[in-house]
Amino acid sequence: MNRQRQWEDRLFTEGIGIIEREGAQRGFKRALLALYEQQMRSWPELAVASQKLESAAGRTLGLDGRALHLQHNPARITNVTAPTDAGEIARRPCPLCPPNMPHQQKALPFLDNWLVVCNPLPLFKQHFVLVHGAHTPQSVAKILPAMIEFTRLTGFITLYNGPRSGASIPEHLHLQAAPPGWLPIEEQLPQMGGREIVVDSRLPRRMFLDATDSARATELFAHTMRTLERFKTEKTDPEPGLNLAVTAGCEGRPPLVAVHPRKKHRPRCFYARGDERYVVSPGSADMAGMLILPRREDFLRLDQRKVESIFSEICLGPEELARVEQDLQREAQTDGA
Template sequence: MNEEIDKFLNDQLTAWPTAQRNYAALSRVRVKTLCVDSTTFRVQCNPARIVSSAARVDDHSIRQRTCFLCAANRPAEQEAIRALEGRYDILVNPYPIFPRHLTLAATGHVPQHIAPRLADLLRLARLLPGYTLFYNGPRCGASAPDHAHFQAGNRGFLPIETQWTSLPAERLAGCGRSSLYSLDSDPRRPLLIDARDETEAVTLFHAICQALPVPPGHAEPMLNLLCWSEGPRWVLILFPRRRHRPSCYDAPGDEHLLCSPASVDMGGVFILPVEKDFERVNAADLRQILGEVCPSAADFDILKQRIRSAQAASSSNPPLKEKP
């Protein structure tokens, strides 16, 4: 399907001036590299993304605006490719981060909620082998929390796609030929599922969700999720979250930094739409942001123990220490 998507993207950029302008602007975005605890991050100054970074996603604001993912409200130039028996529309994202950036919107207007859609994510990853798919939770970067959707960007863009293979990994649980690992040395404290079977991947993902806390008033744990397909396997990287936006987002004066981390940021590319923020941000700022929005070391240990305990109670596969 990659060739069909490439043609679709090219056709949309020809017919849609807004998308054409914003994709052309990607060649001019400024990028710098920062290192946090030996982990490399890229920082991208991308003014077009202020639409997402500054989005108001509280319940009142969502009710006051029309849903831009519903077909009736999309720009006239925006076309779609139907996928998964017509349940998703593949759309060109007109405010890109990636050179090839897609939104995969559910055809019905239903809230953003990952649990019933994890199998869909895996199947979409199979359809788009040249892409990394991602999910932003309703309070973890989704600018349309009222409409279920995924996004996808071309493979090779996010540093964590290659970083994870060199990180020490602890196996927390297994299901058939699939395994769940923690990547403890990474400052984001992610969990990784290396799966060879769809049902096994779903089982391990739900084990994580059952171990994560659900904040009051939320329908699901706070998380970001990356997923891609490599031949017969899927790789899923889940980032537990404890906060939507860091304190610098609402800070006054010189302490203010317009940074609203979502899956792309967690994957290693921080998006800053304001140029002065890009110029002054440093590794200490990223460390502070990650420390606020990601689990503490103590909370991550509790999460891992819950997963191990559930595995011990329900499976004969003992927790092992090994690298995926």
């Protein structure tokens, strides 16, 4: 079966109709929400998962003086402990290829190469996954314009996990989308004050790139990736460790790209035994301020000191971040000259 045929059977025709009638600018978000409603009605497991989410335990801790939400979400255990070994990944059926998806799952086409589906194990109400039409590995190259456009059309936060930075299905390119109101990062956006790059060195350390102009944001991001190359954990890694969040900004503010450079895929305590073990494997939602904890014991005992040590271990250090910033400012000046 070829790629197009595989997806054809899953297309959400009602949503495609809305976009055809109203255009993407007005109709895309309506089509997206219609997809969610349709899936909640026709896919009982999704409805149950969403209901459980509403009663999920949560609490807030301080992380470097800001809010970090903890979410106890037992259903995420397989994602949080997903194998990272290439052999193990190759042996399993790809969950993002249509033949292996739940039969009720429908897809809304987005731009040329993407299909939007509902996440069967949501972290938020209305949690979407943008799946690439082809089975191609997770890679940061060329995804930024799609992220910016999705956020621009919907107001959702679009998220990316690097293949070695929290992605649980690194073999198939995908993005996540979170509705506004769930992720603390929305409350932690900087005043850009006309600057293109702002570094926030408090945990979880971030760099913000102005995304008012998608083409310029893509250029700045390419600089950022080049600058981060030297901090790769392993020379053989396909790309520097990172998570991305494209935020809509607050009322009336242009979209911002938050880059979370990573030093490590998982903290030491993930691999420890006995009481030392914490099942924590941060991805883009965690870096945006919502830590997902599948085990109740971790949810109950994590404290501010422990989360600060986990984030210090996985985020790029403050000195390295300052060097990245200097390099970027220099390149930006060269561009402007």
